[in-house]
Amino acid sequence: MPNDRPTNHEAISELTTGRLSVYLRCLTYLQSAGYETVSSGDLAERFHLNSAQIRKDLNCLGEFGTRGVGYNVPRLKDHLIHELGLDRIRRVLIAGAGNLGMALADYGGFNGGGFEIAAIIDNDETKIGRKSRSGFEVLAWDDLVAIVREHRVDIGVVAVTADAAQKVYDAFADAGINAVLNFAPTQLRARPGVKLKSVDLRINLESLSFYLKNVEDDGV
Amino acid sequence: MPNDRPTNHEAISELTTGRLSVYLRCLTYLQSAGYETVSSGDLAERFHLNSAQIRKDLNCLGEFGTRGVGYNVPRLKDHLIHELGLDRIRRVLIAGAGNLGMALADYGGFNGGGFEIAAIIDNDETKIGRKSRSGFEVLAWDDLVAIVREHRVDIGVVAVTADAAQKVYDAFADAGINAVLNFAPTQLRARPGVKLKSVDLRINLESLSFYLKNVEDDGV
Numbered sequence: 001m002p003n004d005r006p007t008n009h010e011a012i013s014e015l016t017t018g019r020l021s022v023y024l025r026c027l028t029y030l031q032s033a034g035y036e037t038v039s040s041g042d043l044a045e046r047f048h049l050n051s052a053q054i055r056k057d058l059n060c061l062g063e064f065g066t067r068g069v070g071y072n073v074p075r076l077k078d079h080l081i082h083e084l085g086l087d088r089i090r091r092v093l094i095a096g097a098g099n100l101g102m103a104l105a106d107y108g109g110f111n112g113g114g115f116e117i118a119a120i121i122d123n124d125e126t127k128i129g130r131k132s133r134s135g136f137e138v139l140a141w142d143d144l145v146a147i148v149r150e151h152r153v154d155i156g157v158v159a160v161t162a163d164a165a166q167k168v169y170d171a172f173a174d175a176g177i178n179a180v181l182n183f184a185p186t187q188l189r190a191r192p193g194v195k196l197k198s199v200d201l202r203i204n205l206e207s208l209s210f211y212l213k214n215v216e217d218d219g220v
Numbered sequence: 221m222p223n224d225r226p227t228n229h230e231a232i233s234e235l236t237t238g239r240l241s242v243y244l245r246c247l248t249y250l251q252s253a254g255y256e257t258v259s260s261g262d263l264a265e266r267f268h269l270n271s272a273q274i275r276k277d278l279n280c281l282g283e284f285g286t287r288g289v290g291y292n293v294p295r296l297k298d299h300l301i302h303e304l305g306l307d308r309i310r311r312v313l314i315a316g317a318g319n320l321g322m323a324l325a326d327y328g329g330f331n332g333g334g335f336e337i338a339a340i341i342d343n344d345e346t347k348i349g350r351k352s353r354s355g356f357e358v359l360a361w362d363d364l365v366a367i368v369r370e371h372r373v374d375i376g377v378v379a380v381t382a383d384a385a386q387k388v389y390d391a392f393a394d395a396g397i398n399a400v401l402n403f404a405p406t407q408l409r410a411r412p413g414v415k416l417k418s419v420d421l422r423i424n425l426e427s428l429s430f431y432l433k434n435v436e437d438d439g440v
Contacts (some may be wrong), residue, residue, distance in 0.1 A: 017430045084426050085433025092425070099323035099353075106319070108382075108405045109422030114429060115334040129421045133319075149346065155428050161329075180273050186329045187249075190264040195431045199424050202329030203241045204417055205312065206284075208375050211333060211415045213305025215398065216430045 010091035016057055020080055023054070024049070027077040086114035091151050095168045095175070096159035097122035097130065097138040100183055104159055105132040118151035147173040155179045162186035169196065221352035236277055240300055242267070243274070245296040259290035306334035311371050313397070315349065315388045316379035317358040321404055324354040324379055325428040338371035375399045384404035389416065 026047045030038055040058070044051035050056065058064070058071070061083055065071040078181055081087050092110060094101045097120050102111055111117045111134070122128060125143035130138045139147060156172035158165050158180060165184035172180050173194040182198040190196035246267045250258055260278075264271035278284070279292070281303055285291040301307050312330060315320045317340050324330055331337045331354070342348060350358045359367060367373065376392035378385050378400060385404035392400050393414040402408055402418040409415035413422035 017362065017427045020430070021420075021426045024426075025420075043314045063281055083430070083433075085429040085436075086426065088433075090425070090432065091431050099319040099326070103319035103323055104421070107366055107421060110425065113422075115422075115425055118267075153427065154432055179432055181424050181428060195428060197428055199421070200241075200245075200329065201324070201327060201419070202333075202335075203238055204401055205310070205330065205335055205375065206306065206417050207237045208401060208417055209305040209310050209414060210240070210303070212310065212374055212399050213303075213308075216305075 012062070017058070017084070019053070019057055020084055020116060021051075022049070023057070024080040024084065025113065026185075027073055027080065028087065030073050031077055033161075035073050037066075037070045038073055040065070056169065059193040069203075080103050081114075088155040090115050091118040092116065092149065092155045092157060093118050093151070093153040093172075094120040094157045094159055095122070095141070095144075095172070096120075096161075097124070100161035101157075102132045104183075105136045106134045115155075118153050119147050120145065144171055145175045148172075148177060153177055155181060158182040158188075160184060169194075221346040222429070226259075228284075231369075232299070236280070237304070239273070239277055240281075240304055243296065244300040247293055247300065249311075250293050253295055255293050257290045258293055259283070259349070262290065268303065301334075304334075308334070310335050310374040311338040312336065312366065312375045312377060313338050313371070314377045314379055315342070315392070316340075316342040316362075316377075317344070317347040318379065321379035322352050323379060324403075325356045326354045335375075338373050339367050341367065345356045364391055368392075368397060373396075373397055375401060378402040378404050378408075380404060389414075438439075 023043070026043055040051040040054040043049060043054055058076070061079060063071065063076060065078060071115045092115055095119065101120055101122070105117055106177055107119045117136055120136050120137050121130065121141045121144060127138050128140050130156050134153040154177070156179070158168045162184045165182060165186050166188050169180055169188050171184065173191050178193065179195045180197070184195060185200070188196055188198065223231070236270055243263070245426050246263060260271040260274040263274055263349065265271060281299065283291065283296060289312055312335055314324055314337065323339055325340045337356055339359050340352065341357050341359045341364060342359045347358050348360050349387060374397070376397040376399070378388050380388050382404045385402060385406050389400055389402065389408050395410050398413065399415045400417070402416060403422070
């Protein structure tokens with residue numbers, strides 16, 4: 001009876017959320033490969049995860065699996081989709097139609113599987129009216145409030161330069177957007193109730209730098 | 221005597237590396253704000269981290285702090301820079317001069333503080349010779365091997381479409397690049413000795429979706 005205990009949301013930190021996303025990817029892969037059940041040990045070994053951590057995380061969701069059988073793959077996958085709120089559509093507005101904003105508008109993961117690009121906006125008149133490769137037209141920054149209302153935007157993406165990012169975050173908050181993803185390399189002041197998540201792409205390079213240093217230090 | 225134990229590299233997982241990058245950002249901020257020392261408890265509280273985890277991670281690096289005083293901010297920062305291999309220059313080659321590749325070439329974090337963009341390459345003749353906003357000229361894909369040798373490239377970035385990504389990874393490996401950062405939304409087959417790190421930007425949207433779902437479920 002894996003689902004009869006309510007989910008303990010307060011026990012689920014942001015780090016756990018990242019792991020739930022990883023589990024979801026693993027289960028999606030396993031389902032497409034025809035697996036019906038999987039144990040925490042299998043999951044850990046196949047995807048280089050920690051089996052005790054998997055059990056702890058899934059316990060928090062009220063998923064216990066069946067002793068000797070493991071977790072039911074499609075059911076656990078559906079549960080994770082539900083827990084992550086991916087069983088409804090979230091509309092995403094991108095501010096900034098430079099290279100990054102246009103790349104994000106065309107990025108598969110931002111348009112599908114629970115997310116939908118509502119619009120991309122910019123205050124540069126020469127960019128308004130242009131289209132991204134997948135056909136999103138750049139709208140005017142001045143229409144932000146109307147666009148948020150009309151498209152019922154859930155998530156705002158900050159893809160502008162560092163010096164304009166706080167202004168964009170504040171305008172998103174004023175327009176009634178409750179969750180903001182920031183790609184500008186600067187620290188923003190968040191308002192209560194308007195969740196801010198900043199993406200730091202450099203951390204990925206640092207991880208590779210760490211790997212290279214240890215290979216070099218070991219003289220391999 | 222915080223540094224007299226050698227670093228235990230095998231105990232440092234990829235997740236830990238990500239946390240070391242986060243600690244480095246915190247310490248950089250604290251140093252710019254004039255702090256000389258910081259305790260694990262202060263670090264945890266200020267930056268919403270876990271103090272036991274901080275102590276454990278820094279113990280792995282041979283950093284123990286001084287009882288009742290804490291860690292020395294500039295020394296710990298320098299130690300993290302050294303451990304992450306950021307005290308030498310890593311040359312980064314970007315394959316793909318579309319919106320994403322051009323955005324990454326101009327992204328501050330990819331050019332500075334231990335990293336340097338060596339070149340951006342593409343096989344689309346209409347893109348070769350174009351310049352990014354910060355002045356990087358797009359070179360020819362066919363010159364990959366010569367560019368890697370001449371610029372002593374350490375890290376290759378895959379910023380091409382999903383269907384071309386494996387070919388680019390393999391060509392990087394053949395050219396002698398030992399670390400690859402993949403932005404294409406596809407699973408690549410990695411070769412032994414050629415470290416692959418894939419960036420999944422969608423995970424950040426899923427984290428915000430989880431937040432929004434819980435706000436809605438709580439009826440706030």
